[in-house]
Amino acid sequence: MARVRSRVSAHQRHKAILEHAKGHRGKRHTNYKVAHESVMHALRYATEHRRDRKGDFRRLWIVRINAAARLNGLSYSRLISGLARAGIDLDRKALADLAVREPAAFARVAEQARAALA
DSSP states (O other): OOOOOOHHHHHHHHHHHHHHTTTOOGGGGTOHHHHHHHHHHHHHHHHHHHHHHHHHHHHHHHHHHHHHHHHTTOOHHHHHHHHHHHTOOOOHHHHHHHHHHOHHHHHHHHHHHHHHHO
16 A cells, blocks of 8 residues: 655644744744644634633622612522512523613612512
């Protein structure tokens, strides 16, 4: 069987890695060996940070809900407990959006939570 050289496929593979490494500094965007390592790290970080972003947003929503709840005379934990008892199924994203964009509507929701706690 004839020997097969990998010139074209290797060139394409290297080219793809160097494309991904655009914007990296130094040899990281010109030298294949260094660029490959840099791209592999970057892809791993991107995967981890995509997952981290979900927790970051949840933390942001909780901070916003807590601030709005305190303006309405409740703590975050008492608000969430009151909403559960009142049977109001609003997730934290929706509550935070209400708190920022519709403070009057959030106040009504907080009032229902307070009534359920009493």
